[in-house]
Amino acid sequence: MTFQNTHSFALQLDAADPLRAFRERFHIPAGPNGQPAIYCCGNSLGLLPKNARAAVEQEFRSWEERAVEGHFHGTSPWMHYHETLTDATARVVGAKPLEVVVMNNLTTNLHLLLISFYRPAGKRYKVLMEGGAFPSDQYALESQVKLHGYAPDDAIVELVPRPGEHTLRTQDIEARIAELGEELALVLLGGVNYYTGQAFDMAAITRAGHAAGAVVGFDLAHAAGNLVLHLHDWDVDFACWCTYKYLNSGPGGTSGVFVHERFAHQPDLPRLAGWWGHDPADRFQMKKGFRPMPGAAGWQLSNGQIFPMAIHRAALAVVEEAGGMPALRSKSEQLTGYLAFVLREAGLPANELEIITPENPAERGCQLSVLVHREGRALFDYLAAQGIVADWREPNVIRLAPVPLYNSFEEVWRIGQAFAQWANRSAR
Structure with a gap:
C-alpha cells in the first residue's frame, strides 16, 4: 500500500x-x-478492557456468597480457574494446551524455569543473552549463575550490535552460538527487545541453539499479544511472559509459561515444587513426595491468583473475539x-x-x-x-x-x- x-x-x-x-x-x-x-x-x-470489571465482580460475588466453597462451586470454581485460561493462552503463543499455564508474575516464572533449564555441567555453563536486556532478565541470570558457583562476567555472554548499528543481525547471533559451541548451556533472549523494539527470529535462533547442544528460552514480555508466535513448531524449550502489556490484563498482572511437550512427562526434571503443581488426584491427601502434573502445569506453586486471572480471562476474550493474533x-x-x-x-x-x-x-x-x-x-x-x-x-x-x-x-x-x-x- x-x-x-x-x-x-x-x-x-x-x-x-x-x-x-x-x-x-x-x-x-x-x-x-x-x-x-x-x-x-x-x-x-x-x-x-471494559469487560474486566464485571469479570472481577463475579469472583467478588462468589467470595461473598460461597467463601471457601468458591473453590469447588460456582460459575468458575477457583480450584480449576487457571484451566479456563489454557486454550486461549495456547492460541496466543502457538502452543498445545499441555504446554502452557498461567501463574505467578513474570520474573518469578523466569526463575522457576531457569532452575529447570539452566543446568550447567563441566565446560558447558555459559549463557547467551542480548546486551542491554531488560534489567529483570539481567538480574535473574546473574543470580542464577551465582547459584551454580559461576561469576556472571564469565558465564554470561552478551550479544551487541555491529559498530554503528542499533540492532542485532540474525546471522551474528547464529555465529556467536556456533562459536560458543560446547561451552553454551543456555540461550535466553527477549522475543522483542524492550529498548529497540527488534523482534528476533526465534525459529532460527532455536535451531542454532539446539545444533550447539544448548537449551533455548525466551522472555516474551514484549512479544506475547504482539507477534504471531509458534512456540511449539519452533521447538522452543521454554518461555514466559507478562500479560499487562499487549494482553491488557492490568498492572502487575499474572504471567504465562510455556514448556515444550517433550518435557511434559519428566517428573524427575529438577524444579522448585509447590502443591498446586502436584497431581490433583491426591493433592488434598497432603502426603509427602511431589508428583508433578504433566506439562507446564507441573511448575505451579500456589493456588491461582483469582482476581488477576479474572481480568486476564476478560482480556483474552476480547483478543479471541477480534480474531486472535x-x-x-x-x-x-x-x-x-x-x-x-x-x-x-x-x-x-x-x-x-x-x-x-x-x-x-x-x-x-x-x-x-x-x-x-x-x-x-x-x-x-x-x-x-x-x-x-x-x-x-x-x-x-x-x-x-x-x-x-x-x-x-x-x-x-x-x-x-x-x-x-x-x-x-x-x-x-
Missing part, C-alpha cells in the same frame, strides 16, 4: 479497518485538554508501518531523529523506538502536552506503540502532525 500523509487518508484507513469497533471495548484515559489521549504506551501497560498482527503491521511513514514525513533530519527499530515488519512488532539526538526530553514533554502518551527511556529514546485493538490510523496521523509541528518549531 502507498501511504499518504493526509487526514482524509487516515480516516479512509479507519473506515476500512475490520477492528475499528474494538476501540470502544477499552477505557481511554483523558489527555490534558479533557479529550481522549492518544495512548501509545501499550508496550508498558495496556488499557483497561493473526487478525491483530495484520492491522498492527499496517498501523506501525503508517507510523513509520508519518514520522519520516515530519521533517526532522536524520541527525536529530532516527528510528532504531528495524524497518522490516517481520523484525518488529507494534513498537517504534525513536532515537532523538537533540532535545529528546523536551520533545517527549511536548508530545505529552498534545495528549500523546508515549514512553521515555534514558538516555534519549521515545517509544511509541500503536496497539491494533484500540489505536486508530487517525491517531497515528496526529502523532505525525505533532512531530512536524515540533520540527517547524525547532527550525525557528
Whole structure:
C-alpha cells in the first residue's frame, strides 16, 4: 500500500479497518485538554478492557456468597480457574494446551524455569543473552549463575550490535552460538527487545541453539499479544511472559509459561515444587513426595491468583473475539508501518531523529523506538502536552506503540502532525 500523509487518508484507513469497533471495548484515559489521549504506551501497560470489571465482580460475588466453597462451586470454581485460561493462552503463543499455564508474575516464572533449564555441567555453563536486556532478565541470570558457583562476567555472554548499528543481525547471533559451541548451556533472549523494539527470529535462533547442544528460552514480555508466535513448531524449550502489556490484563498482572511437550512427562526434571503443581488426584491427601502434573502445569506453586486471572480471562476474550493474533498482527503491521511513514514525513533530519527499530515488519512488532539526538526530553514533554502518551527511556529514546485493538490510523496521523509541528518549531 502507498501511504499518504493526509487526514482524509487516515480516516479512509479507519473506515476500512475490520477492528475499528474494538476501540470502544477499552477505557481511554483523558489527555490534558479533557479529550481522549492518544495512548501509545501499550508496550508498558495496556488499557483497561471494559469487560474486566464485571469479570472481577463475579469472583467478588462468589467470595461473598460461597467463601471457601468458591473453590469447588460456582460459575468458575477457583480450584480449576487457571484451566479456563489454557486454550486461549495456547492460541496466543502457538502452543498445545499441555504446554502452557498461567501463574505467578513474570520474573518469578523466569526463575522457576531457569532452575529447570539452566543446568550447567563441566565446560558447558555459559549463557547467551542480548546486551542491554531488560534489567529483570539481567538480574535473574546473574543470580542464577551465582547459584551454580559461576561469576556472571564469565558465564554470561552478551550479544551487541555491529559498530554503528542499533540492532542485532540474525546471522551474528547464529555465529556467536556456533562459536560458543560446547561451552553454551543456555540461550535466553527477549522475543522483542524492550529498548529497540527488534523482534528476533526465534525459529532460527532455536535451531542454532539446539545444533550447539544448548537449551533455548525466551522472555516474551514484549512479544506475547504482539507477534504471531509458534512456540511449539519452533521447538522452543521454554518461555514466559507478562500479560499487562499487549494482553491488557492490568498492572502487575499474572504471567504465562510455556514448556515444550517433550518435557511434559519428566517428573524427575529438577524444579522448585509447590502443591498446586502436584497431581490433583491426591493433592488434598497432603502426603509427602511431589508428583508433578504433566506439562507446564507441573511448575505451579500456589493456588491461582483469582482476581488477576479474572481480568486476564476478560482480556483474552476480547483478543479471541477480534480474531486472535493473526487478525491483530495484520492491522498492527499496517498501523506501525503508517507510523513509520508519518514520522519520516515530519521533517526532522536524520541527525536529530532516527528510528532504531528495524524497518522490516517481520523484525518488529507494534513498537517504534525513536532515537532523538537533540532535545529528546523536551520533545517527549511536548508530545505529552498534545495528549500523546508515549514512553521515555534514558538516555534519549521515545517509544511509541500503536496497539491494533484500540489505536486508530487517525491517531497515528496526529502523532505525525505533532512531530512536524515540533520540527517547524525547532527550525525557528
